[in-house]
Amino acid sequence: MYRIAICDDEINVCTGLEEMLQKIMQEFNVQFEIEPWFSGERLCQDLDAGNRYELIFLDIQMLTLNGIDVGKLIRNDLNDFKTQIVYISYHKDYAIHLFKTQPLDFLVKPLAYDAVKDVIRTFLKLEEKKKVFFEYHIGNNYYKQPCDDIVYLQSDDKKIQMILFQEKKEFYGKLKTIMSQLPSNFLQIHQSFAVNQDYVKEYAYEKVTMINGHTLSISRPYRNIVREKLIRKKESGGK
Numbered sequence: 001m002y003r004i005a006i007c008d009d010e011i012n013v014c015t016g017l018e019e020m021l022q023k024i025m026q027e028f029n030v031q032f033e034i035e036p037w038f039s040g041e042r043l044c045q046d047l048d049a050g051n052r053y054e055l056i057f058l059d060i061q062m063l064t065l066n067g068i069d070v071g072k073l074i075r076n077d078l079n080d081f082k083t084q085i086v087y088i089s090y091h092k093d094y095a096i097h098l099f100k101t102q103p104l105d106f107l108v109k110p111l112a113y114d115a116v117k118d119v120i121r122t123f124l125k126l127e128e129k130k131k132v133f134f135e136y137h138i139g140n141n142y143y144k145q146p147c148d149d150i151v152y153l154q155s156d157d158k159k160i161q162m163i164l165f166q167e168k169k170e171f172y173g174k175l176k177t178i179m180s181q182l183p184s185n186f187l188q189i190h191q192s193f194a195v196n197q198d199y200v201k202e203y204a205y206e207k208v209t210m211i212n213g214h215t216l217s218i219s220r221p222y223r224n225i226v227r228e229k230l231i232r233k234k235e236s237g238g239k
């Protein structure tokens with residue numbers, strides 16, 4: 001399921017783009033949900049609350065908080081480099097100012113169906129490449145969890161709590177063993193905690209705050225390496 005946001009203070013643009021996306025996603029046989037927003041402030045409040053989208057269409061010329069500022073908040077304040085951003089505007093001149101927020105694309109209004117479809121095609125190809133799964137078992141049942149859905153893991157004696165965006169799952173295991181099965185964006189910060197670096201919202205030398213608002217301690221042996229890796233990630237643009 002892909003979550004898509006449209007943010008434009010012109011209601012007719014939001015409605016028209018939503019109709020296009022519904023038809024395009026059905027053509028690609030992909031599950032999706034679309035959330036329209038009519039102001040940059042309201043979208044930012046939603047993002048600050050911890051809600052996330054895989055793809056956001058952002059109008060540049062909104063009255064108060066414009067699309068470029070929303071993009072900067074996503075990349076810089078929320079440290080979110082996973083959400084794909086597509087800017088939309090009546091003017092081509094803005095394109096040169098958008099590189100710092102690493103958008104997927106820039107579309108000129110009025111939006112053309114084929115142009116939007118090309119964006120979705122590219123988006124789906126990129127999402128397919130990102131699919132990495134963590135495998136675990138509960139009893140005799142085996143499960144696969146997309147690593148992108150894991151916010152952090154917590155070890156409690158012999159049990160592991162896997163904290164996702166909307167729920168948590170519990171199974172038996174050792175954090176050290178699990179770390180060897182996870183991609184490099186997972187970082188152990190404590191004997192009991194390993195975090196997905198993509199979802200670290202705030203960092204201090206002794207603690208991190210995750211995108212869901214949970215604050216986790218960084219134990220002394222891990223502090224230098226955690227600082228080094230998070231600073232390096234920030235300097236490389238979240239990659």
